[in-house]
Amino acid sequence: xxxxxxxxxxxxxxxxxxxxxxxxxxxxxxxxxxxxxxxxxxxxxxxxxxxxxxxxxxxxxxxxxxxxxxxxxxxxxxxxxxxxxxxxxxxxxxxxxxxxxxxxxxxxxxxxxxxxxxxxxxxxxxxxxxxxxxxxxxxxxxxxxxxxxxxxxxxxxxxxxxxxxxxxxxxxxxxxxxxxxxxxxxxxxxxxxxxxxxxxxxxxxxxxxxxxxxxxxxxxxxxxxxxxxxxxxxxxxxxxxxxxxxxxxxxxxxxxxxxxxxxxxxxxxxxxxxxxxxxxxxxxxxxxxxxxxxxxxxxxxxxxxxxxxxxxxxxxxxxxxxxxxxxxxxxxxxxxxxxxxxxxxxxxxxxxxxxxxxxxxxxxxxxxxxxxxxxxxxxxxxxxxxxxxxxxxxxxxxxxxxxxxxxxxxxxxxxxxxxxxxxxxxxxxxxxxxxxxxxxxxxxxxxxxxxxxxxxxxxxxxxxxxxxxxxxxxxxxxxxxxxxxxxxxxxxxxxxxxxxxxxxxxxxxxxxxxxxxxxxxxxxxxxxxxxxxxxxxxxxxxxxxxxxxxxxxxxxxxxxxxxxxxxxxxxxxxxxxxx
Amino acid sequence: xxxxxxxxxxxxxxxxxxxxxxxxxxxxxxxxxxxxxxxxxxxxxxxxxxxxxxxxxxxxxxxxxxxxxxxxxxxxxxxxxxxxxxxxxxxxxxxxxxxxxxxxxxxxxxxxxxxxxxxxxxxxxxxxxxxxxxxxxxxxxxxxxxxxxxxxxxxxxxxxxxxxxxxxxxxxxxxxxxxxxxxxxxxxxxxxxxxxxxxxxxxxxxxxxxxxxxxxxxxxxxxxxxxxxxxxxxxxxxxxxxxxxxxxxxxxxxx
Numbered sequence: 001x002x003x004x005x006x007x008x009x010x011x012x013x014x015x016x017x018x019x020x021x022x023x024x025x026x027x028x029x030x031x032x033x034x035x036x037x038x039x040x041x042x043x044x045x046x047x048x049x050x051x052x053x054x055x056x057x058x059x060x061x062x063x064x065x066x067x068x069x070x071x072x073x074x075x076x077x078x079x080x081x082x083x084x085x086x087x088x089x090x091x092x093x094x095x096x097x098x099x100x101x102x103x104x105x106x107x108x109x110x111x112x113x114x115x116x117x118x119x120x121x122x123x124x125x126x127x128x129x130x131x132x133x134x135x136x137x138x139x140x141x142x143x144x145x146x147x148x149x150x151x152x153x154x155x156x157x158x159x160x161x162x163x164x165x166x167x168x169x170x171x172x173x174x175x176x177x178x179x180x181x182x183x184x185x186x187x188x189x190x191x192x193x194x195x196x197x198x199x200x201x202x203x204x205x206x207x208x209x210x211x212x213x214x215x216x217x218x219x220x221x222x223x224x225x226x227x228x229x230x231x232x233x234x235x236x237x238x239x240x241x242x243x244x245x246x247x248x249x250x251x252x253x254x255x256x257x258x259x260x261x262x263x264x265x266x267x268x269x270x271x272x273x274x275x276x277x278x279x280x281x282x283x284x285x286x287x288x289x290x291x292x293x294x295x296x297x298x299x300x301x302x303x304x305x306x307x308x309x310x311x312x313x314x315x316x317x318x319x320x321x322x323x324x325x326x327x328x329x330x331x332x333x334x335x336x337x338x339x340x341x342x343x344x345x346x347x348x349x350x351x352x353x354x355x356x357x358x359x360x361x362x363x364x365x366x367x368x369x370x371x372x373x374x375x376x377x378x379x380x381x382x383x384x385x386x387x388x389x390x391x392x393x394x395x396x397x398x399x400x401x402x403x404x405x406x407x408x409x410x411x412x413x414x415x416x417x418x419x420x421x422x423x424x425x426x427x428x429x430x431x432x433x434x435x436x437x438x439x440x441x442x443x444x445x446x447x448x449x450x451x452x453x454x455x456x457x458x459x460x461x462x463x464x465x466x467x468x469x470x471x472x473x474x475x476x477x478x479x480x481x482x483x484x485x486x487x488x489x490x491x492x493x494x495x496x497x498x499x500x501x502x503x504x505x506x507x508x509x510x511x512x513x514x515x516x517x518x519x520x521x522x523x524x525x526x527x528x529x530x531x532x533x534x535x536x537x538x539x540x541x542x543x544x545x546x547x548x549x550x551x552x553x554x555x556x557x558x559x560x561x562x563x564x565x566x567x568x569x570x571x572x573x574x575x576x577x578x579x
Numbered sequence: 580x581x582x583x584x585x586x587x588x589x590x591x592x593x594x595x596x597x598x599x600x601x602x603x604x605x606x607x608x609x610x611x612x613x614x615x616x617x618x619x620x621x622x623x624x625x626x627x628x629x630x631x632x633x634x635x636x637x638x639x640x641x642x643x644x645x646x647x648x649x650x651x652x653x654x655x656x657x658x659x660x661x662x663x664x665x666x667x668x669x670x671x672x673x674x675x676x677x678x679x680x681x682x683x684x685x686x687x688x689x690x691x692x693x694x695x696x697x698x699x700x701x702x703x704x705x706x707x708x709x710x711x712x713x714x715x716x717x718x719x720x721x722x723x724x725x726x727x728x729x730x731x732x733x734x735x736x737x738x739x740x741x742x743x744x745x746x747x748x749x750x751x752x753x754x755x756x757x758x759x760x761x762x763x764x765x766x767x768x769x770x771x772x773x774x775x776x777x778x779x780x781x782x783x784x785x786x787x788x789x790x791x792x793x794x795x796x797x798x799x800x801x802x803x804x805x806x807x808x809x810x811x812x813x814x815x816x817x818x819x820x821x822x823x824x825x826x827x828x829x830x831x832x833x834x
Contacts, residue, residue, distance in 0.1 A: 347683035351672060358671040358712070414667035417633055418728070421661045422684050424652035569635040576667075 066160070070168035074175040099177035106185035113192030120264070122287035123271035125193045129210060129279035132182065136214035137221045156316040166309045173215050183211055190286055199289030206294055210282045213301050220308040223315055344428070348435025349442075356443060361411055361494060362404075369400035370447065377455045387464030391535050391542075394452040394468035395475050399523055401444050402479020406519035407512070408436050408487040410494040414576040420568055430561035433487075437480050437553065448472040467542035471534050474542075475527050477549020481556025482522040488563040490515040493577040511574070526552065584609040584644060584736050584767035585630060591638035592625050599625045601791035602639065607769050607784060609644075612762045614778035615771040616808075617788035618816055623771040624664050626788070627740050631661045643736055657685075660729035662722070664740040670714035674705055674724045677713055681728045692731070699727040704753060719750030726754060730761065737761065739770035743777055755781060775809040789816045 078092075110128070113121040155165060173179065190203035274280040278300040285293035340346040356362045377393050409416055423429055449469050456465035492511040534542045564571060585607040592600040600622040607613040617623050628634035630641045632648050632655065640647060646654040669677055675696055682692030700709050703723040708716065713724060722742055729737060737758075743751050758781070762768050772778055778785060785802045787795040794815050795802050803811040 342683070342689045344684050344686055346689075347680050350683070351669065351676075351680045354676060355669075355671050412669070414665065415669045417661070417663055417667060418669060418681065419684065420633055421631060421656060421659065422681075424656045569633060572633060 064160070064164055066164040066168035067171040070171040071175045073168075074172040078176070096177055099181045103181040103184040106181070107188030107191075110185060110188035110192045113189070114195075118195060118287070120267070121193060122284070123267050125189055125283035125287055126271040126274050126280040127267065128189065129283040130274045130277060132186070132210070133214055133217060133279040136182070136218040162309055162313045166305075166312060169219060169312075170215060173219060174211075179211075179215070182214060183207070186210055189283070193283065193286040194289070195287070196289050198291075199286055202289050202291045202294065203286040205291065206282045206285045206297075209294060209297050209301060210279065213278060213282070213297065213304070216301055216304045216308055220304050220311065223308060223311050344431045345435050345438075348432050349439050352436050352439030353442065355411065356439060359411060365404045366401065366443070366447075369397065369404060370451070373397040373400060373451060374454075377451075377458065387461045387467075387539070388535050388537070390452065390456045390459060390461045390464040391468040391471055391531075393455050394448065394472035395527065395531055395535075397451045398444075398448055398472040398475035399479060399520060401447065402476050402483060402523060403516050403520055405437075405440055405480060406483040406486045406516050407490075407492060407494065408433065408484065409491050409571055409575050410487075412575065413493055416572055416575055420572050423565075423568070426561045426565045429564040430557055433484050433557050433560055433564070437484070437557065440480070441476070444476055445473060448476060464539070467534055467539040470542040471531055471545045474545025474549035475523060475531060477546070477551075477553045478526045479519065479523045480549075481552035481554075482519040482526070484553075484556040484560035485563070486515045486519040486522075488560045488567060488571060490518065491571045491574040493575050582609045582645075583607060583642075584611070585613075585642070585769060587626070587630065587639060587641045589639035590626060590629055590636055590641055592622075592629060592634065593637050598791050600629070600636075603788070603791070603793055605630075605786055605793060606796060607767060607786070609767055610762070610765050611767055611784040612758070612782050613767070613769045613784040613786065614782035615769060615786050615788060616773060616775065616778055616812060617771075618773065621788040622791040623788055624740055627738050627769070627771060628663070631659060631663075631738050632656060633661075633663070657732075658735045660732065660734035660737045662725045662729045662737075662739045662742055668713045668721060668725060668728075671712060673710045673712055674716070674720075674727075675700065675709040677724060678728055678731055682731045685732045687732060695731055696727075699731065702753075702757060703727050704750075718745040719747050722746050723750060723753065726757065730757070734766070736767045736769065739768065741772060742770055743772060743774060775807075775812055779803075779808040787812060787815050 113124060116124065155168075160168070186207045190200070190207050194200040194203045271280070275284055278297045281293045282297050285291060285297070340349060356366075373393060373396055376396070380389060380393070412419070419432060423432065452465050452468040452472055456462050456468060490511050492515060530541055530545055530548055534545065583606050585605060587603055587605045590600055590603040590605070592598075603622070603626055605615075605626065615623050615627070625634065629636045630643065630648060632652055636649070640649070642648065643655045644658050646658075648655050669680065672680060678696035678699060679689075679692050682695065683689060687695075697706075700706050703726070705720060705723055705727070708720060713721065716724065722745075726739070726742065729739075742754060746754065758768055779799065783799055785795075785797070785799050785808070786793055787802065795811075799808070802808070806814070
């Protein structure tokens, strides 16, 4: 089906493979794994004699070695990514250090399984191997687009057979810091779990098999979803789904804090079930030293690999869903829009409210703030939770929501020019910031009220709800004021497509950190003199928080408008970076 | 043609070691349909960004309708409409919402904005897509909605950066019709392009940029001086000397 590496004169597959430019999705077998046209190589006798003398026989073609070729391509891409920009070099060094750290820690902690009793070690190994596989299936989805070799559509015009493409993409995803980290961690597990020579020998087969399973599964998932990921709606959907992941990270926290009765029983139960999944069987094979467990795993690798190749073949000739007809939105005019006097302020609120509703980046960041606060409330509300907890957590919620507003112009991004060609005076900028604040408050104020009420009732402190609510609103006011200033002083580009790991355009991570941390620090410092006494029991002081916060908001708007008028081109450039 | 709609003096912009715009003296007479042409990287986009107040120049001055862009932005911004390169629009608004937002942001009354928006949507052939999000628009639709947004407040001078790039012939025809009507009433259009046929067909005033400088400027007939605009452009900018020679001997040979 494909030229073997030893074949000295492979037939030229180019003419038969040159059709993907005109994909015909109706064709039931669009990518033929045997692409060589029976009539090729075509004789071309009718050509006129060229001016320049040519070698008489066709050029010998080197057989393609997809594994080394694509591994080299991946390394070259990593290298090319580093040329020039210092911040990208720093980012790469950071990635390497992080990978090294994770590899060392996971190797050592998996090695430490030797110290555990054999049955506990086996159970832990089963759970950990499953976690590895889930990680490999989920993380590349969220980071899709970070890696140029991942999108097979870019390779579809090259004369590669599906098998070569599959081997190549497999090689490229096996090359890199994180795959290597996984491999090291798996060898750590081998050292930790194997308690006999047969177990160690079985492990030497099991580890590469597990590694292959992770890669193939990850490839299958990304390829199957790549059409979805390339469409706008699919990415919107996935961005919101990322919240589930955030919640997942909170889960251990919740379980530990709620003081689950018997963690050992939980582990035993989970392992008892997971033992029958392919990653569980791999761990089982290592801990028992019984290679028979590996047979179903190998079968799974083969089946998943086969499915992946099939899906890949189909994905290359299927138009992505971004070409499908788009749905209309409701042409509604909001209530607030009708209440506000006609003018630029109403226009800004009009736009912002629609963005809050439609842009997944807003939904993600707001939901994360609520989910994290809710999870903390749930896990910390044990016995003896007093009013201080209610007020403290409400303040935390306000700070987290306020932190989303420390880069007001970032989500507008490259479209901010539409405002920039209109705004000329300080008043224009103040109107813009005020409109954004108004739209945000429209959601944040009821949200914080609901949060305070929920925490108060949940912990049995209904009397603390009102001070908590007022303090939270006041802190939000401080956050709006501080955020307006950081928005103009330290603006940065928010990537079009959000994922759980990047909050800023490449190279602007520092600004993003400084902006959100700076505004958060300012809020904490400003809030302390009033909020701390409220937390400590002087609830009546909460009444002062609201005017305090409002004053801070107005002052922030005023100063930010002054700065924004002077810094408009710089803000525009900072939020328009390519992502 | 005594009054200039746009005039720059020694406009300058440097990006690191590279001089993107090296002292540009651009003149566009009021009421003209002006083309700013030049090869890729000539500095067209940078120049237009500085004239429209989106990019701070490192030196020189720019005037629109007699007002200095950087000293008197209030007067300038009220008089210009802009369609920048790259179709950057508020993607999560529908086409209609985008127009309404733009008009109201400029302080036009809501009823008037709605009336103008409907007319523009109709003329641009976007009525059916008016309630779809801009993020789902095609390139031609984006250019059209962008032009509609730039025209909504009836500016005196319109700046368009590559308005016809990636636009199908039908949409391009709509765009040119609207622009012709607009200039017929005495307003000024400045647009950048590297499609010479189009510039030759539409413009009565041409400025040629190359390497950050204006290398020729004047009425269309002055600049082309009896040649086609394409030939005049190649003569001014200095194209390659042809493709004959030793290279590419394998190209077109039997495999």
